[in-house]
Amino acid sequence: MGIVNDQSAPSLVVVDPALADSLERLRSVVDTAVDGIITIDERGVIDSVNPAAARMFGYAPDELLGRNVSMLMPSPHAEAHDGYLEHYLNTGQARIIGIGRELHARRRDGSAFPMRLAVSEMRFSDGRRAFTGIVTDLTDRRRLERQVLESAASEQRRIGQDLHDGLCQQLAALGVSIEMLKRKSSQGSTIDPAQLDKIRQLLNNSLGQLRQVAHGLQPVSFRAGGLPAALRELAMMTADRFHVCCRARCANDADVDDQTTADHLYRIAQEATGNAIKHGKARQVRINLATPPVGGLWLAVMDNGVGFPGANVPPTVPPPTTSGMGLRIMKYRADAIGADFRIRRRRRGAAVCCALPPARR
Ligand SMILES: Nc1ncnc2c1ncn2[C@@H]1O[C@H](COP(=O)(O)OP(=O)(O)OP(=O)(O)O)[C@@H](O)[C@H]1O
Ligand SMILES: [Mg+2]
Structure with missing residues (x-):
């Protein structure tokens, strides 16, 4: 299923192969985008919608084409949207265009969900204007x-x-x-x-x-020695409490100045260690905190347990089948501090890795 356009809209016959190629590339970017992309004309009528947008709102793409975009909004914005558009076209005063906002949207079943909406305007050579909305589901x-x-x-x-x-x-x-x-x-x-x-x-x-x-x-700031010391203590407490071998190998210079970043990294290590014991049934857990040559900080919690369920490394975080919140929250924390978060399958057991880029340290 690709981007769907309103067939009544003027179509373009592309003869230049380079142009056709670049249009094709653009189309595939739009088709595979995680965010919803919707274009409307000056009257608010939808003239194209990508697969992500249709999924987000619970419609088939062609059910949206030719309809007023206000159908995707809850009250009172749905009733007022034509007026907003008219006001903008008459006065040029933008409330959302070029600004972006967090709003609520309306699914097909009537339920509302939080979204971030960024709208930009397009002007064509024949004087027509149109608007592109990029929608991110914030649920x-x-x-x-x-x-x-x-x-x-x-x-x-x-x-x-x-x-x-x-x-x-x-x-x-x-x-x-x-x-x-x-x-x-x-x-x-x-x-x-x-x-x-x-x-x-x-x-x-x-x-x-x-x-x-x-x-x-305040798990980190109360200890002299910052994050490395806090992680060493986490390892000691884990070993003590669960009678497993849990060690922390932390470079002494692997601390972070920012307290919030240190707290998030500590909580990630704490959840990953808990998971290694609870789910992995690991007998050995290692917490590594290192400063890679390229800069930044690298945190890894590795265990020798049973590993993640399923044959493959979980390709995404969180794995789609889990109802727990730990992995999601770890990912959320990593995002909050601008770190990359990954789960890896090891020959035996699992590894949770979090890489903080140099600029964030
Ligand atoms: N180290 C690990 N070894 C094996 N499986 C793991 C490991 N960590 C997580 N998992 C798997 O991932 C699933 C989700 O973990 P997650 O932390 O998100 O949830 P939870 O621990 O079940 O609940 P919560 O963290 O909300 O208390 C677990 O149910 C388990 O199947
Ligand atoms: Mg958990």
Whole structure:
């Protein structure tokens, strides 16, 4: 299925082979584009649509041709669109053309989805004008953003609960012990050193818990040694908790100045390590953080587990069959910091790789 044009539109007979070749190339770019591409005339009537656009809106391409583009918009924009177009043609004042916006679009089944729309104008030699809209479906991106926010909120709830159940109880016990000592000393009794020891122990426990909470909130910045140190600690905690061999090999100069970038890389390593244990049943996990000669930073989490299900290396991220969010969120995090994210099949096990280009470090 290629780009579909309205047959009633003026057609072009191309005789120059070089021109025909370049038109053919252009057509194949449009046909295979991931984004939807729709052109409309001055009245808002659709005169061409590429396969991605038709898929996105749930129509067959020829169901869209010749119809008003407002059918792809929810209320109130659908009713107002002819007016927007007229206003632009009369006044030249653009609200969207040449600017681009995030809006909602309407699928065939009436459901709305978030999209980024970029519109540009074309002017033909005969005076006709037309508009090209490039539509990016933001549904997955929005879902991931929600998921990242939810996981941050659930982490906060967990920390709140830990603070309440652990630290608050210990501090309350500390308060009671100090109150008892005060009463004793006001009655002239001597203070038992064992009681002071108990208080010191409670204080040390509380301090330990507080440190853990602080580390949980800011996994990288709280450690001296930045990202390499945080990853070494992740490896130690993983080995300890799951009784596997988990090692981090991190170049000491492989730190990043930007805190957000460091946090995202740490969370990617954390999810990949968790997956290696949970899904790969790995006995060995290696976390590598290196500075390649070309610059930038290279993070890889490699395991010796069962590998990804299916015969091939997952060609895309996430694999289409998974319902989990971990891989999607790792990819989202990598995108957010401008890094390349890949999953590789190893001779035994899997590898999750994330390459940060020099400019992003
Ligand atoms: N290291 C690995 N070895 C083998 N399979 C893996 C590995 N990492 C991921 N997978 C496969 O990819 C799937 C998706 O992983 P993903 O992290 O996205 O979801 P999840 O771990 O199942 O759930 P969530 O991360 O949302 O808690 C897993 O169900 C598993 O089949
Ligand atoms: Mg996971």
